[in-house]
Amino acid sequence: MGFFRPEIEALRGYVPGEQTGSREIIKLNTNENPYPASPRVAEAVREVVEGTGGNGLGVNLQRYPSAMAEPFRQRASVVLGVPSDWIMCGNGSDDILTIVTRAMVGQGEMLRLPYPSYILYKTLAAIQGAQSEEIHFQPDWTLADDFCQARDDLRLVFLPNPNSPSGTVIPPDRILELARRLPCPLLVDEAYADFADANCLDLVGQCEKIMVLRTLSKSYALAGLRFGFIVAQPQMIEQLAKVKDSYNCDALSIAAATAAIGDQAWLAENRAKIIATRGRLIEGMRDLGFSVLDSQANFAWCTHPERPLEPIFEELRRRNILVRYMDYPAWSDGLRISVGTDEQIDKCLSQLRTML
């Protein structure tokens, strides 16, 4: 047609994990939380649509929302112990990944990411007409010094931590070391950090180049809400805010997210359940002969020393159990299985047992 930028026409587009409308299917393919969100979320949403809460104006949705999602920033500031102007909210963490890429990486410039990791990062670089460079994890899932090597065109580095699909982590000390050596900002994508033993929030104050990204999709069970936020030093936030859409978070999401992050007791309880079930999943898969990485996220990466994995994925699918089959060229294919409820994981394991 010629109406689109050549980069866009050439793009295959990021294909998100399959969603299903069926009630029968056990859905373990997109790392959603199997439990419903804190009941405070529904309450906060109801208050907005009934015009009784939120802004206290007695109006509901006809007014524009807070451009900077101020109620969430205030609450998150208290919960996380960072100043509110260190926080910028987004329409899901994808919105923030998009904003950061657009703000920092120009046409022809370089974005760095580890391999294997989140496929979307490369798509974001491609949309910018930028380059991307994948640095392979070491066999023990550490990152060698080439991850922080300077190059003239390097503008931004993404590091998911815990990583997907591996579920592995780089310790915060090492991340600080990498960031200090890098010539550009390092965004630590902590989508799964609430399920991990450590996180990098404290590093933001120690190094201007470190930005920490969080989402409410996984640990707060709010994938349907589209709410994420970045923590960075305020002079960074100020520039990033220029690139975001003026009102990028809606009034319902802001109210819901504010209620969710305010309910840390819910988070602690949910986290404990997910971590317990994760152990059950990993142990069960190992018993079945799979090789499974230790995970600090809400999923497990499973390979098998003998069996091809795609047919296992397909057979599970026929049996109404949806996991994610992923094939990373020059590395490995495997099954990424999300941590569901104990019951869901037990069903998955028992189906696998009958198949193998």
Added chain:
Amino acid sequence: MGFFRPEIEALRGYVPGEQTGSREIIKLNTNENPYPASPRVAEAVREVVEGTGGNGLGVNLQRYPSAMAEPFRQRASVVLGVPSDWIMCGNGSDDILTIVTRAMVGQGEMLRLPYPSYILYKTLAAIQGAQSEEIHFQPDWTLADDFCQARDDLRLVFLPNPNSPSGTVIPPDRILELARRLPCPLLVDEAYADFADANCLDLVGQCEKIMVLRTLSKSYALAGLRFGFIVAQPQMIEQLAKVKDSYNCDALSIAAATAAIGDQAWLAENRAKIIATRGRLIEGMRDLGFSVLDSQANFAWCTHPERPLEPIFEELRRRNILVRYMDYPAWSDGLRISVGTDEQIDKCLSQLRTML
């Protein structure tokens, strides 16, 4: 700092109209609808948070939403009489303006817009590192042929219709003529079209280059929801969808927007009220000596043959009435007053009467 693209550091950033937390203030500055949305909206939202509606899965927000906002597309297809795959939804129409600009306008390329119009368009071009070219409206608010003049680097043209701040319209026949002569797509931003006598929806099928943008912020009284959509031929939608974030609309917004567009009786009633009050506002301002353009939107553009306008804006503000003062270099400054309720407009007029 040097961490950001020079285009971003140089940017002032779009400053949205002032929002206020005060109940006393009559807010006539950002073209919000003064009435609450259809009651079906609150009902639909309640069903999602209570897990009783929407996907019928008995789950609420822990699952990812429909990537293409499929329930809305289906409903809008019936209401508007266009195939569902001609529709792409966004997190507010700003999200779609961003997507279209990123998809079509590369670094150094040209975006065209009329002047005066929506200031955000230029900001979007600047974020892309692109150029923007403003073609002035004629004194009678028509567009001369230079608006469709070809140039090698021209990639996209934005045309708000009805326009803001003028409230004026270009007739659909003329828009079709302009689009046919243009070498690139023409996005008709119909944010205010539900308040106008005509719209360009029928043109999309006649000319691949025409794309029509709608928002639920104004005529559906859902500025707080962030929901907009574009209507374009499916081969255009297919490319645009590659650039959007995977899940750019959340489950609550999709349910709410679907309910809203399904309630056309509400829309017709609201539209009639707004149009009646618009007449009252325009007549009242003219009686007070202002020059007021005929408007097909939910606001009126007011200038005054003798009085400076900024002090009037400021004095109104002191009296708890917020209108928008806008100053367009090389054209004019003026007051853009949103159509509120009859009561709000009468208060605004009576305050002006005592001031002048």
